[in-house]
Amino acid sequence: MKTKTIRKDKINIITLGCSKNLVDSENLITQLRGNDYQVAHERDDTDANVVIINTCGFIDLAKQESIDMIVEHAALKKAGRIEKLYVTGCLSQRYKSDLEQEIPEVDAYFGTLEMPALLARLDADYKHELLGERQITTLPHYAYLKISEGCSRSCSFCAIPLMRGQHISRPVEELVLEARNLARRGVKEIMLIAQELTYYGLDLYKKRELPRLLCALADVDGIEWIRLHYAYPGKFPLEILDVMADRPEICNYLDIPLQHASDPVLAAMRRQITRDETRRLLGQIREKVPGIALRTTFLVGYPGETDSDFRALLDFVEEQQFERVGVFQYSHEENTRAFDADDDVPEVLKAERAQHLMEVQQEISVQKNEAKIGKVFKTLFDRKEGQYFIGRTEFDSPEVDNEVLVDAATNYVRIGDFAPVRITGAEAFDLYGEKQ
Numbered sequence: 001m002k003t004k005t006i007r008k009d010k011i012n013i014i015t016l017g018c019s020k021n022l023v024d025s026e027n028l029i030t031q032l033r034g035n036d037y038q039v040a041h042e043r044d045d046t047d048a049n050v051v052i053i054n055t056c057g058f059i060d061l062a063k064q065e066s067i068d069m070i071v072e073h074a075a076l077k078k079a080g081r082i083e084k085l086y087v088t089g090c091l092s093q094r095y096k097s098d099l100e101q102e103i104p105e106v107d108a109y110f111g112t113l114e115m116p117a118l119l120a121r122l123d124a125d126y127k128h129e130l131l132g133e134r135q136i137t138t139l140p141h142y143a144y145l146k147i148s149e150g151c152s153r154s155c156s157f158c159a160i161p162l163m164r165g166q167h168i169s170r171p172v173e174e175l176v177l178e179a180r181n182l183a184r185r186g187v188k189e190i191m192l193i194a195q196e197l198t199y200y201g202l203d204l205y206k207k208r209e210l211p212r213l214l215c216a217l218a219d220v221d222g223i224e225w226i227r228l229h230y231a232y233p234g235k236f237p238l239e240i241l242d243v244m245a246d247r248p249e250i251c252n253y254l255d256i257p258l259q260h261a262s263d264p265v266l267a268a269m270r271r272q273i274t275r276d277e278t279r280r281l282l283g284q285i286r287e288k289v290p291g292i293a294l295r296t297t298f299l300v301g302y303p304g305e306t307d308s309d310f311r312a313l314l315d316f317v318e319e320q321q322f323e324r325v326g327v328f329q330y331s332h333e334e335n336t337r338a339f340d341a342d343d344d345v346p347e348v349l350k351a352e353r354a355q356h357l358m359e360v361q362q363e364i365s366v367q368k369n370e371a372k373i374g375k376v377f378k379t380l381f382d383r384k385e386g387q388y389f390i391g392r393t394e395f396d397s398p399e400v401d402n403e404v405l406v407d408a409a410t411n412y413v414r415i416g417d418f419a420p421v422r423i424t425g426a427e428a429f430d431l432y433g434e435k436q
């Protein structure tokens with residue numbers, strides 16, 4: 001007869017960085033609970049005696065945040081408040097030996113693909129049967145679905161392939177199984193994430209298979225919204241747009257990081273696309289999927305970026321009228337190709353350019369939002385906060401995009417349900433509305 005292990009250790013997992021890291025933490029939680037551990041996620045009030053920090057190593061700011069978190073918990077360990085401290089994730093993958101020397105209070109560091117080793121350290125098995133059974137830490141009605149790991153592109157500024165390796169697609173059947181399990185547990189919206197979505201299938205099936213995957217996921221009962229994050233623009237597979245236009249479950253939303261819009265900078269970044277090609281692609285996207293919300297990110301302050309390069313970027317943003325724009329300042333990362341160049345744009349100028357770009361976008365966002373007044377949108381409600389129920393339309397992803405606020409004094413909605421909302425007011429990042 002099989003007996004249950006009585007575990008005395010309680011584990012708290014702290015996740016830093018992006019949604020891909022969050023999915024890794026969710027998989028780790030699932031495995032640990034499958035091994036009879038009590039696991040909390042990001043709880044301050046926990047009496048956990050073991051802490052696992054899942055770190056980010058993307059850019060300087062992110063690295064610093066991860067290091068601060070490790071140092072803070074190393075101090076807790078020294079003070080006897082926790083017994084064991086483990087560190088995993090991107091920072092640990094990239095700087096393992098440095099970290100081992102600099103912060104030796106940590107009991108062990110693990111790389112991004114070393115979950116089985118981390119589990120073994122905790123006397124737990126890696127349970128293959130739990131594949132697809134991921135326990136989510138997001139709100140119960142939405143979840144991220146990581147369709148691949150790593151990236152096989154070679155953008156000059158990017159350290160991600162150093163930390164996550166080359167692109168590895170997960171099989172369609174495995175992803176459909178996971179989506180079914182999520183739907184069974186009440187998930188209605190899934191965000192497809194990967195370092196680079198459009199490459200999906202090239203490694204595993206020798207052809208781009210994102211359209212096939214999208215159709216298979218759209219067939220899963222209970223999933224009403226599927227949203228695409230992080231599509232690389234070079235050689236963009238246009239068939240994705242046919243599926244998007246065809247299937248109501250695929251949100252008319254695309255997160256397509258463009259990074260820049262000046263040809264010399266795009267070439268130096270090795271982005272495999274020019275300004276004109278980008279313009280043509282965006283035109284095709286908007287033509288095939290009318291009304292689509294395009295979210296993008298730009299990187300300012302890349303080595304050699306001149307005033308005229310930056311002007312070209314601003315002009316492009318004004319011309320293209322994106323629904324959402326995020327901006328990063330260039331971070332000089334060792335072992336990337338760009339590290340050989342001189343990091344010659346002063347930090348203060350990088351910050352000014354980032355600010356300037358966001359101000360330009362803010363005006364565009366206000367106008368775009370004001371154009372929604374009077375229209376009715378299907379809205380998914382995430383939470384109640386103060387006097388408002390707060391939701392999102394299909395054009396808004398959680399955490400990063402607009403929210404729709406509906407006055408709780410005059411409207412009632414159930415959290416996790418969809419409801420039609422007429423927009424009555426708009427600001428740069430919020431919409432106000434009435435339930436219909």
Ligand code: SF4
Pocket residue numbers: 151152153154155158159160161195196232
């Ligand atoms: S496509 Fe994205 S993740 Fe891949 S190398 Fe380029 S910036 Fe990095």
